[in-house]
Amino acid sequence: EYYLDNIDQRNAELNVFLEVWADEARQQAAAVDEKLALGTAGRLAGMVIGLKDVLAYQGHSLQSSSRILDGFKSLFTGTAVQRLLDEDAIFIGRQNCDEFAMGGSNENSAFGPARNAQDPSRVPGGSSGASAVAVQADMCLASIGSDTGGSVRQPAAFCGVVGLKPTYSRISRYGLVAFASSFDQIGPITHSVEDAARLLEVMAGPDGMDSTASQQPVPAYSALLEPLPHYRIGYLKEAIDRPGLQPEVHDALEGTLGALRSQGHVVEAVDFPYLDEMIPTYYILTTAEASSNLSRFDGVKYGYRAPDATDLESLYKKTRAQGFGPEVQRRIMLGTFVLSASYYDAYYTKAQRVRRLIKEKTDELLRQYDFLVLPTTPTTAFKIGEKQDPVSMYLADIFTVQASLSGVPAISIPAGQDAEGLPIGLQILSGAFREAELLAFANELT
Ligand code: GLN
Numbered sequence: 329e330y331y332l333d334n335i336d337q338r339n340a341e342l343n344v345f346l347e348v349w350a351d352e353a354r355q356q357a358a359a360v361d362e363k364l365a366l367g368t369a370g371r372l373a374g375m376v377i378g379l380k381d382v383l384a385y386q387g388h389s390l391q392s393s394s395r396i397l398d399g400f401k402s403l404f405t406g407t408a409v410q411r412l413l414d415e416d417a418i419f420i421g422r423q424n425c426d427e428f429a430m431g432g433s434n435e436n437s438a439f440g441p442a443r444n445a446q447d448p449s450r451v452p453g454g455s456s457g458a459s460a461v462a463v464q465a466d467m468c469l470a471s472i473g474s475d476t477g478g479s480v481r482q483p484a485a486f487c488g489v490v491g492l493k494p495t496y497s498r499i500s501r502y503g504l505v506a507f508a509s510s511f512d513q514i515g516p517i518t519h520s521v522e523d524a525a526r527l528l529e530v531m532a533g534p535d536g537m538d539s540t541a542s543q544q545p546v547p548a549y550s551a552l553l554e555p556l557p558h559y560r561i562g563y564l565k566e567a568i569d570r571p572g573l574q575p576e577v578h579d580a581l582e583g584t585l586g587a588l589r590s591q592g593h594v595v596e597a598v599d600f601p602y603l604d605e606m607i608p609t610y611y612i613l614t615t616a617e618a619s620s621n622l623s624r625f626d627g628v629k630y631g632y633r634a635p636d637a638t639d640l641e642s643l644y645k646k647t648r649a650q651g652f653g654p655e656v657q658r659r660i661m662l663g664t665f666v667l668s669a670s671y672y673d674a675y676y677t678k679a680q681r682v683r684r685l686i687k688e689k690t691d692e693l694l695r696q697y698d699f700l701v702l703p704t705t706p707t708t709a710f711k712i713g714e715k716q717d718p719v720s721m722y723l724a725d726i727f728t729v730q731a732s733l734s735g736v737p738a739i740s741i742p743a744g745q746d747a748e749g750l751p752i753g754l755q756i757l758s759g760a761f762r763e764a765e766l767l768a769f770a771n772e773l774t
Contacts, residue, residue: 331376331420335467342443344458344467346381347389348421356418359730363416370415372530377412378423378468380459384503385409392505393437394427396651397631406503407538408472408514408531415530420468425651426455428622429479429507432721434458436655440713444486446750450709453483457518460487470527471517471587476507477610480515481740485704485753488742492524497542498534498733498771506621509612511732514756521771527547543601544761555772561588562598562697567727574707576746581703582744584743584754598693602686610729611684612666612679619663625651656716667706685735690734694759699769703727704753727755736760739770
């Protein structure tokens with residue numbers, strides 16, 4: 329009732345929930361109360377959770393905040409969502425996002441932008457923008473988002489909450505609408521690192537429905553939050569001295585590094601030679617994968633169908649022209665271009681080779697150091713409408729795509745605020761499948 333009240337008060341203004349499942353949530357809560365009385369409740373009993381509109385939940389609308397899925401209801405429940413349900417989480421509603429998770433401001437939604445609860449003239453970040461606002465504004469305890477190139481971490485930073493992207497393959501992608509399949513990961517957005525650990529340990533693990541989901545056993549993350557006294561921590565010199573980095577973001581990072589040093593950790597600057605290659609590599613590969621993944625939306629199988637088609641080809645064309653928003657169309661065209669016969673080697677193959685270099689260097693650094701620390705974003709939350717040029721929006725992903733290109737886990741935690749009181753995020757990366765260590769360290773820092 330507390331969360332439903334908060335939704336009532338601010339949802340119209342902040343445009344967070346596309347749908348609130350009030351009656352269902354009350355029924356789930358009553359059932360959980362009974363189980364609690366019997367001592368049979370699951371590990372997440374009472375956790376009230378919002379779902380980004382990219383997660384399949386049987387019988388519930390699923391639209392990826394796109395017109396092209398108008399009227400579509402999910403036929404099955406995805407693995408991560410089912411595991412939450414099985415542990416007695418309560419689902420309160422479906423959350424706005426950038427269309428097909430493409431964006432960094434939640435402005436690309438067919439339902440209009442979600443707004444930052446601290447300053448509604450500003451974006452909450454994206455693509456899981458509304459999911460971060462929901463936690464920020466106490467409309468649910470935690471949200472489940474997805475992160476392809478920063479979509480959990482960046483909005484968490486803009487909203488002053490915790491956002492975790494697990495190792496690629498740690499959580500099954502079955503039931504997650506595909507954007508770029510070799511990058512996509514489900515991740516929790518929470519107030520605390522401990523809540524992130526609890527959600528991760530429930531959602532993670534092998535799954536017969538996703539052959540890419542890792543077979544590695546899942547540690548009890550929430551019981552492993554004790555940090556070690558001494559860590560080796562690296563930070564990217566080029567990142568911290570980068571022109572365009574907001575001075576307060578720079579200072580917050582320097583402050584944290586200084587504090588870590590004085591606590592006895594080894595803190596060293598490292599060279600990372602590929603910072604400028606990361607954005608082009610990420611956007612070539614993800615648009616290529618997206619152009620393939622989104623070919624299934626043709627007006628035949630799902631959701632929206634153009635009413636004025638005259639034959640099959642015009643049905644495809646009209647449905648896609650009317651159903652997809654401008655950013656999604658731009659990415660399908662970019663992806664189709666980089667995969668086209670005469671450009672494939674120049675762009676796609678080349679980008680895959682650069683991805684390999686970035687991954688190898690990142691893995692090497694994460695063998696030398698326990699963690700890499702860098703900003704989550706170059707600036708704090710910007711104004712709605714401020715970034716009109718898509719390239720300037722893409723460039724703001726500079727610090728989040730490294731973990732995505734490399735497949736390693738990364739977490740954004742709150743690290744103070746700027747002169748206007750807007751939250752600053754600090755990002756920590758660890759080696760693949762070292763979430764236990766990552767969470768313990770992040771917990772210590774929050
Ligand atoms: N902002 C990035 C993009 O637009 C990240 C999106 C995401 O992680 N889903 O691709």
